[in-house]
Amino acid sequence: xxxxxxxxxxxxxxxxxxLRTLENLRDEDIDTSDIPEIRDEQWRLARxxxxxxxxxxxxxxxxxxxxxxxxxxxxGGRGYQTDINAALRTHVAKxxxxxx
Numbered sequence: 001x002x003x004x005x006x007x008x009x010x011x012x013x014x015x016x017x018x019l020r021t022l023e024n025l026r027d028e029d030i031d032t033s034d035i036p037e038i039r040d041e042q043w044r045l046a047r048x049x050x051x052x053x054x055x056x057x058x059x060x061x062x063x064x065x066x067x068x069x070x071x072x073x074x075x076g077g078r079g080y081q082t083d084i085n086a087a088l089r090t091h092v093a094k095x096x097x098x099x100x
Contacts, residue, residue, distance in 0.1 A: 011019070063084075071080040071087075 068080075071083050074080075075083055
């Protein structure tokens with residue numbers, strides 16, 4: 001059976017009962033021993049990664065020719081626009097740390 005077919009089937013009474021039981025569990029009754037809590041240090045090192053996909057917007061921007069040439073020459077197999085976007089994102093993150 002295809003995955004899409006399964007997602008369209010209604011839940012059984014047994015599945016609904018299991019969901020209600022889980023919904024009524026208190027946080028302290030949930031066994032997370034196999035999933036350690038994330039420490040502050042881990043959050044500090046966290047960054048938006050492969051799962052984060054912001055919407056892209058097409059724009060026209062005028063850049064100094066030498067800057068554009070540098071990004072094109074150093075693209076490293078990726079598109080130079082991706083590198084420019086990454087540089088801008090790094091700049092924004094640094095600014096947010098200073099003002100936040």
